[in-house]
Amino acid sequence: MFDLDKWQEITTALKKNKLRTILTGLGVMFGILILVTLLGIGRGFQNNIQSSLGNFATNSTVFWVERTTKPYKGLPRNRFYQFTNEDLVAIKQSVPELKNIAPEINGWSGNATNNTFRKDKKGNFRIKGTSPEMNMVNPVDITAGRFINENDLRENRKVITIGPRVKELMFDKDEDPIGQYLKVNGIYLKIVGTIKPLSQNMGNRDDIIQLPYTTLQRMYNRGDKFYSFLATAKVGESVEELQNSIFDILARRHSIHPDDKQAIGNFNIAKLFNKIFGLFNSIGFLFWVIGFGVLLTGIIGVSNIMHVVVKERTKELGIKRAIGASPREVVGQIINESVFLTTFAGFWGLVLGVLIVEGIGKMTEGSPNPQILNPYVDINVAFIALGVLVFFGVLAGLLPAQRAIRIKPVDALRYE
Amino acid sequence: MIRLQNIHKSYITGTNKLHVLKGIDLHIKEGELVSIMGSSGSGKSTLLNILGLLDNHDEGVYILNNQEIKSMSETKAAKLRNNLLGFVFQSFNLISFKNAMENVALPLYYQKVARKKRNKMALDYLDKMGLKDWAEHMPNELSGGQKQRVAIARSMITQPKIILADEPTGALDSKTSIEVMDLLKEINQSGITVIIVTHENDIAHMTDRIINLKDGRIESIIENNKINSKETIRVPQE
Numbered sequence: 001m002f003d004l005d006k007w008q009e010i011t012t013a014l015k016k017n018k019l020r021t022i023l024t025g026l027g028v029m030f031g032i033l034i035l036v037t038l039l040g041i042g043r044g045f046q047n048n049i050q051s052s053l054g055n056f057a058t059n060s061t062v063f064w065v066e067r068t069t070k071p072y073k074g075l076p077r078n079r080f081y082q083f084t085n086e087d088l089v090a091i092k093q094s095v096p097e098l099k100n101i102a103p104e105i106n107g108w109s110g111n112a113t114n115n116t117f118r119k120d121k122k123g124n125f126r127i128k129g130t131s132p133e134m135n136m137v138n139p140v141d142i143t144a145g146r147f148i149n150e151n152d153l154r155e156n157r158k159v160i161t162i163g164p165r166v167k168e169l170m171f172d173k174d175e176d177p178i179g180q181y182l183k184v185n186g187i188y189l190k191i192v193g194t195i196k197p198l199s200q201n202m203g204n205r206d207d208i209i210q211l212p213y214t215t216l217q218r219m220y221n222r223g224d225k226f227y228s229f230l231a232t233a234k235v236g237e238s239v240e241e242l243q244n245s246i247f248d249i250l251a252r253r254h255s256i257h258p259d260d261k262q263a264i265g266n267f268n269i270a271k272l273f274n275k276i277f278g279l280f281n282s283i284g285f286l287f288w289v290i291g292f293g294v295l296l297t298g299i300i301g302v303s304n305i306m307h308v309v310v311k312e313r314t315k316e317l318g319i320k321r322a323i324g325a326s327p328r329e330v331v332g333q334i335i336n337e338s339v340f341l342t343t344f345a346g347f348w349g350l351v352l353g354v355l356i357v358e359g360i361g362k363m364t365e366g367s368p369n370p371q372i373l374n375p376y377v378d379i380n381v382a383f384i385a386l387g388v389l390v391f392f393g394v395l396a397g398l399l400p401a402q403r404a405i406r407i408k409p410v411d412a413l414r415y416e
Numbered sequence: 417m418i419r420l421q422n423i424h425k426s427y428i429t430g431t432n433k434l435h436v437l438k439g440i441d442l443h444i445k446e447g448e449l450v451s452i453m454g455s456s457g458s459g460k461s462t463l464l465n466i467l468g469l470l471d472n473h474d475e476g477v478y479i480l481n482n483q484e485i486k487s488m489s490e491t492k493a494a495k496l497r498n499n500l501l502g503f504v505f506q507s508f509n510l511i512s513f514k515n516a517m518e519n520v521a522l523p524l525y526y527q528k529v530a531r532k533k534r535n536k537m538a539l540d541y542l543d544k545m546g547l548k549d550w551a552e553h554m555p556n557e558l559s560g561g562q563k564q565r566v567a568i569a570r571s572m573i574t575q576p577k578i579i580l581a582d583e584p585t586g587a588l589d590s591k592t593s594i595e596v597m598d599l600l601k602e603i604n605q606s607g608i609t610v611i612i613v614t615h616e617n618d619i620a621h622m623t624d625r626i627i628n629l630k631d632g633r634i635e636s637i638i639e640n641n642k643i644n645s646k647e648t649i650r651v652p653q654e
């Protein structure tokens with residue numbers, strides 16, 4: 001409950017030496033400010049990295065064709081082969097840890113500068129084969145219409161989804177692209193959806209045109225062949241095992257020597273991701289340590305000041321004890337002061353820290369290539385910090401207070 | 417009210433041991449006005465501090481208000497000081513950042529008396545001391561006599577049974593000293609036991625009994641006639 005008397009005891013004592021109170025408070029304030037700001041910025045770094053990964057499935061691997069390096073079953077070394085659509089079916093059937101598998105096929109944009117035409121408009125865009133499964137592995141946001149579906153894939157439909165840059169260049173501002181046609185490399189394709197890549201770094205960009213990979217294979221006379229695909233493991237399954245299982249099937253189907261690892265290129269993306277996340281976790285941890293260290297120095301400052309204050313006020317405390325203040329009341333008063341000082345200063349540090357972090361967020365918001373994205377102060381962190389402040393406030397007051405009551409009242413009264 | 421038997425007290429400073437009180441036997445009855453005299457260093461303040469539970473004795477028996485005081489916890493001692501005792505010091509010992517009224521009211525704060533009530537009581541006591549108009553003043557705005565009267569009001573506000581005053585007039589001129597003594601006598605006449613340490617003869621002679629300390633022992637006790645006309649000298653028996 002709010003106790004006006006206690007309150008006045010605290011404020012009069014702290015007001016008695018304003019400058020010192022303010023300086024001490026500033027120590028704590030900067031401590032918490034730096035802690036909060038560092039954590040907010042750390043969060044921003046992490047958000048930035050995560051966003052540049054664009055929700056790309058982290059437990060994934062990529063495969064691509066290479067030349068064989070060993071002769072096998074009468075076939076020579078240095079032989080070239082290609083993956084086929086049937087490989088996909090076979091892998092799906094016999095690899096239980098597989099979640100998604102999606103071939104990566106890019107369209108040939110021709111030698112001409114422009115590969116896409118509509119009315120008087122033209123542009124040069126990236127043409128990529130896709131599938132519903134591809135959108136699980138390396139997803140995009142569907143902003144209107146729909147994504148390529150299984151029927152499109154099965155029936156080699158001439159349908160596409162387009163990125164924001166394509167829409168911007170090929171359509172007037174007030175035009176709805178859905179249902180319209182684009183002439184891509186001489187073939188009319190119907191727009192069924194507009195999409196927005198989650199990141200520009202992971203293969204999907206704003207100038208993308210996606211179509212069913214089967215349609216793409218036909219358009220470019222690729223038969224049922226492709227050079228590269230992505231695969232993801234189910235949650236909890238190891239990507240390494242997935243790689244091994246897929247390798248075995250592909251080796252068998254393409255008559256590759258079981259030991260000829262170089263014949264099938266593959267890369268464990270999960271490993272890379274883990275490295276990146278590990279790095280950011282360590283940076284986050286480092287920020288915690290630094291911020292906490294600064295905060296701790298602030299709190300040690302409070303304890304020191306409380307020491308001096310209590311010493312200076314020995315006589316006053318002696319008088320109070322002579323007229324009936326119990327040890328508990330003396331200790332309580334000192335702790336109240338210390339807790340009040342730390343939490344009050346800490347609170348403003350927190351507020352300032354949040355404002356700074358938000359300011360950084362605002363400043364970096366518009367920039368095209370932000371190093372820090374959406375930094376914010378976790379409310380839990382704020383509460384933990386305040387809790388820590390109260391705790392250390394008590395501790396900072398407790399030690400000097402114990403000293404104050406250890407001396408006899410008569411000695412306290414005699415103190416000058 | 418107060419009974420002392422063979423009280424000893426030594427101070428240890430470094431390797432030296434200073435035997436200050438060397439066996440004090442004393443009985444002070446309820447409602448008495450007693451003074452303690454003696455040369456500087458004879459142990460007057462030491463004795464008063466022991467009586468006031470501000471310090472502890474090494475040896476002997478101290479019975480205060482029918483209660484033996486023996487290695488008592490500070491919490492309990494604080495409660496006794498608050499309820500039973502009032503202090504008046506030579507250097508006033510007011511709290512510098514509280515005004516007169518707040519200073520007077522402070523002992524009631526430790527009795528958990530509500531703010532309004534205790535401030536009103538403090539004003540009443542200041543009024544009795546003729547200091548009503550000075551209630552809002554800070555100690556450094558008051559004269560020595562005024563400060564001491566504030567201190568007396570503070571010692572009175574809990575209606576203690578005993579008031580202990582260590583040279584209450586030591587820092588005052590003779591006229592103000594007489595005023596302060598009149599106040600203490602008045603308080604005594606209301607039934608409160610008052611013990612005053614002094615080395616001024618005329619102050620001591622305003623009390624019922626003078627206890628002369630010399631070198632840590634009671635040298636003599638002088639009984640004053642209540643109206644100060646006759647004096648009888650009594651040497652304590654061994």
Ligand SMILES: Nc1ncnc2c1ncn2[C@@H]1O[C@H](COP(=O)(O)OP(=O)(O)OP(=O)(O)O)[C@@H](O)[C@H]1O
Nearest residue numbers: 427428429434436455456457458459460461462463
């Ligand atoms: N805390 C202490 N530590 C060490 N010695 C002390 C302490 N308090 C008092 N003394 C010594 O004890 C002796 C008695 O001191 P006390 O204060 O009782 O004397 P007093 O009779 O009150 O003298 P005065 O008239 O000067 O006030 C003195 O020699 C003093 O130096």
Ligand SMILES: [Mg+2]
Nearest residue numbers: 460461462582
């Ligand atoms: Mg003295």
